[in-house]
Amino acid sequence: MARRSRAATIADVAARAAVSPATVSRVMNGRFVGEPAVAERVRDAAQALDYRPSHLARSLALGQTSAVAFVVPDLANPAFQAVLSSLSKTAAHDGYRVLVADSAESPSDEPLLAAEVRRRCDAIVLCAPRMSDAELAALAGELQPLVLINREAPGISSPSLSIDYAAGITKLAQHLHELGHRRMVYLEGPESSASNAHRVEGLDAFAARTKGVRITRIPAGAGAEDGRAAAAKVRSSKATAVLAYNDLVAIGLIDGLQELGVRIPDDISVTGFDDIPFARYTSPALTTASVPHAELGVQAWRRMNALIRHEDPEHDVQFQPRLEIRRSTAAAPA
Amino acid sequence: MARRSRAATIADVAARAAVSPATVSRVMNGRFVGEPAVAERVRDAAQALDYRPSHLARSLALGQTSAVAFVVPDLANPAFQAVLSSLSKTAAHDGYRVLVADSAESPSDEPLLAAEVRRRCDAIVLCAPRMSDAELAALAGELQPLVLINREAPGISSPSLSIDYAAGITKLAQHLHELGHRRMVYLEGPESSASNAHRVEGLDAFAARTKGVRITRIPAGAGAEDGRAAAAKVRSSKATAVLAYNDLVAIGLIDGLQELGVRIPDDISVTGFDDIPFARYTSPALTTASVPHAELGVQAWRRMNALIRHEDPEHDVQFQPRLEIRRSTAAAPA
């Protein structure tokens, strides 16, 4: 029986096969050229000892870990989960694994978190909507190879996959406008979040060029609870339509509103943003701006992979959210 | 300026501070006792060179990576995402990171996947409902330290955090029975999945001891699409209530049923299982058996942490799902 003492090392295998560790290494990695009998002996020895190369030692010698870090502001958010799921599956095809980290606990040391987790991997996919451009730029150097998600990379040479939040929210506002809504509310996301800022910009521009529309802002947040908490304010605002920061907020809001006796969409129309998997199952189904999260994960890996092999990554893309009209929006009440 | 050539190593710092690498190591790890001036010099040198210890090299020398693997059958399932989110946050408090892996692509080599990913980490949290007891037992040895999630560990000494699926589904069936339902359908999960088997057992036992109840089984799966696909069969079954394998299936089913003009719960009552975050927002809100996923993550880490430090992990627990009655169930139609 195999002795349970300690995992076999390459030296053990080498000894048993009466060859050098170098040869074992070569055999294990398919780089062996020479007497087939020798290779055979090595394989037998490896099998007999139940030898498994130490990934750690390999990584150190090779200078690469075959792992990438994935940092997001909130792992509990379905939008990021969708990206993670897709990234993880895609990277797995190339033998890479994903190390996750959630910066929700303390946004302020997101840079440290990112740096720490980056050092354990070969590269990092970062989603840091709350980080300032300056912070990000300062950090980018030590993070490379780096792929940015959900934001652009001003002054940074890293690939970025962004979402045209302004365009997305504008489509939603436009949609509401066409339904006759004139008084709208925008339920703001986390302040100092770039993705929120972009939505605000889009909305401001829309309001500026559209006669008779008034969009007021109410602070909320990024989670369902934040939406729910804003329900009372929304009702008293007398607006006929609400653009929520994202689907989570919209879902919470709808729930809160319904609890107050407000009918959606009869009394108030509500829109989300993201099109998380459940947006179509809410009651009523949520009108939203659809973001291709799975595609984001796939593309992120494509860029990452190129970067890792020192090839030129494909150009940056800014995804255009697709207007997904469902039941939570309807004509403005008379 | 710092030269951009190559990351500084401990040797570089040692050279600059005119001390040995050993001393640098000690200073960096707070194990230094001796001339404060020396420590100061080291710190200055480290700072000047922007020195960051190589996590990889440390891991190799220390024999530990401060990472744990998390393997699930489907990373896209909100139930697992909830566990991951919680596990990741909890482990982070002890300086551990989580490496994820999704075995959805090929269930058959889940053992290989688990082993591979385990070797990159100090331990593994495994959720493998489709693996046979025998496979699992064979695998357990090389996976240690191992914490099992969502299933018990027959003949294995690893901690396990399981869910009493049988009890949970029984509560749901009981609830339906009390509402007057007599003809029910159970929408089965993945065949050969242990968690499905337990539900079936619970249901069989319930049916056996309950007069006049008839529970037929219809194969479905574990995702929303599977539930949706089963809608037609469910309707033609003439059952007045459906127990879905999980919330995802229930949500898909409800959607499919509504599309066929079936009213929930008026015509047919539907229950889920898990109580994923969105269960309460579906239309109608889903009656389900609530599983404490966040708690699962926390407890998994507690066990893991104990195992890693060679302490005795707390005893296994089998969580009792809580009956969460919402709107998708109602009295059986006359």
Place this chain on the structure above:
DNA sequence: GCTATCCGAGAAAGCGCTTTCTCGATTCCA
């Protein structure tokens, strides 16, 4: 049959850090 080539496989030097020994220099006590 003898030298020029080639080829198979080993020796050894890393990869970057930790840690046990070890040793020279102080300090302390008699």
Place this chain on the structure above:
DNA sequence: TGGAATCGAGAAAGCGCTTTCTCGGATAGC
């Protein structure tokens, strides 16, 4: 003042693998 006890810090041996060099032996060529 001498010897023991103490203390600060370095030397060096790993951790387990990869890879460049190197070299002895076999093959080829004349």
